[in-house]
Amino acid sequence: MKAVVAYEPRAADHPEALVDTTLPDPTPGPRDLLVRVEAVSVNPVDTKVRRRGGWAAGEAKVLGYDAAGTVVAVGAAVSLFKPGDRVYYAGDITRAGSNAELQVVDERIVGPMPTSLGFAEAAALPLTxxxxxxxxxxxxxxxxxxxxxxxxxxxxxxxxxxxxxxxxxxxxxxxxxxxxxxxxxxxxxxxxxxxxxxxxxxxxxxxxxxxxxxxxxxxxxxxxxxxxxxxxxxxxxxxxxxxxxxxxxxxxxxxxxxxxxxxxxEMMFARSMFQTPDMQAQHELLARVAGMVDAGTLRTTVGEHFGTINASNLRRAHQLVESGRARGKVVLASF
Missing domain, CATH: 3.40.50.720 (NAD(P)-binding Rossmann-like Domain)
Structure with a gap:
């Protein structure tokens, strides 16, 4: 699969801060969904992880947390979704991120995507x-x-x-x-x-x-x-x-x-990081948010669309988020 990765901590404007590469396709665990990522958004946590590092030397670190996409396969114990479902989620900071064509994510932190939104608009919502x-x-x-x-x-x-x-x-x-x-x-x-x-x-x-x-x-x-x-x-x-x-x-x-x-x-990754008993609360709240969006009582917060998901565009997005001058969310779509 195509992916955008960081190999070591660098400033966002460095040409190798984020680079395009290919990685093996991931395999879902028992409670996991395998999602084809259609759109992502960039959050301050993306930039913090890129700057601070913390992964093994030489490891290809896939960043990105917000995503919207389509379920292509499910683990043996999955009960909330099926292949073909459109979903959105903010992921798990302890696992590979969303800046890749395919991602595995625990179904308990995934919501059904608002039916009234496209992938890019939906990707702006989950983490926030x-x-x-x-x-x-x-x-x-x-x-x-x-x-x-x-x-x-x-x-x-x-x-x-x-x-x-x-x-x-x-x-x-x-x-x-x-x-x-x-x-x-x-x-x-x-x-x-x-x-x-x-x-x-x-x-x-x-x-x-x-x-x-x-x-x-x-x-x-x-x-x-x-x-x-x-x-x-x-x-x-x-x-x-x-x-x-x-x-x-x-x-x-x-x-x-x-x-x-x-x-x-408030640390929204706490539930997934520690596998808390109420972890599925994030699935439930994302479903409620989707319902509010579809009812017209909550709107997506896309500020700017930076085009295709690739290293160059993601570096630009990281720079804007780090500047503190972003209004709403920066989104990117498709590889």
């Missing part, structure tokens, strides 16, 4: 939808009756673009996003945010100028260490702080004590 869903509903415990203000830091990115929509559709909360450019501000408002403030300026100032008082929850999706003190200050007593990024400096958890604030990490 799982992350946003788990943060809102599993970590924060948000329900349809939840009220108060939810502050989403980095609301124009992939996760933020889904989280804003889910919070508006599935809770009674006031949703305030942060963005730093006119086009990203408009994007966040178009997704349903009640208000947008500039995160290039001090967050506390922006909240005060917008007349926004203490917030019940903060979803910090980027630059948590930069804004940490302001986020602690902005949170109401007994508020909840959730984050998904990798702060470069340690966070002072003692700063949370005075207000009895709680800290919530």
């Amino acid at each position: 939808a799982i992350t946003a869903w788990e943060l809102l509903f599993d970590r924060f415990g948000v329900t349809q009756d939840s009220d108060g203000t939810l502050l989403v830091v980095g609301a124009a990115g992939g996760v933020g673009s889904i989280l804003v929509q889910l919070a508006r559709q599935m809770s009674g909360m006031r949703v305030v996003g942060t963005a730093s450019r006119p086009e990203t501000r408009e994007w966040v408002l178009s997704l349903g945010a009640h208000a947008v403030i500039d995160h290039a300026a001090p967050l506390g100032d922006g909240l005060r100028q917008a007349g926004i008082g203490p917030v019940a929850m903060v979803a910090s999706l980027t630059h948590t260490d930069r804004h940490y003190a302001a986020l602690v200050e902005a949170l109401a007593p007994q508020g909840r702080l959730g984050l998904i990024d990798d702060p470069e400096t340690p966070l002072d958890v003692m700063a949370l004590k005075r207000k009895s604030l709680s800290l919530h990490w």
Whole structure:
């Protein structure tokens, strides 16, 4: 099969950061699907793994987590899908990724693709939808009756673009996003945010100028260490702080004590990495997301289409994602 691989950690603009190659076709295990990959999207985790390495020297590391494609074969114990089914998923960080013609993936973390979307549009959704869903509903415990203000830091990115929509559709909360450019501000408002403030300026100032008082929850999706003190200050007593990024400096958890604030990490790969008993929850939530998309209550978050899946186009996509200037998701389709 054709594949795009990394052999060693390199900067995204290096001509050998990602290279085209061919690899043996994979074989599905008992609970696995063998999927023909039709489209992928690029997430910050793709770029982090490429930069940091961690695989064996000389190994051809296939990156990529988001994918949409067609099931071509199933393992002996598979019960949720059959050959010919169109599926979408975010994969498993401990296994070979989606930047290949064929991929094996556990059926319990795969969802039926929205029938109203093409492969590229569907590939933009899984990782960000799982992350946003788990943060809102599993970590924060948000329900349809939840009220108060939810502050989403980095609301124009992939996760933020889904989280804003889910919070508006599935809770009674006031949703305030942060963005730093006119086009990203408009994007966040178009997704349903009640208000947008500039995160290039001090967050506390922006909240005060917008007349926004203490917030019940903060979803910090980027630059948590930069804004940490302001986020602690902005949170109401007994508020909840959730984050998904990798702060470069340690966070002072003692700063949370005075207000009895709680800290919530979201790592969407935890279920598949540790084979948790509730691993199939990701299949179920992806099915619910597909239903919402088909009903017109949730929209895909494609920002840019970078063409065919190959090393050159993936290097360009990695550079854009690393720049922090991507709006929504970068997708690529077909080999």
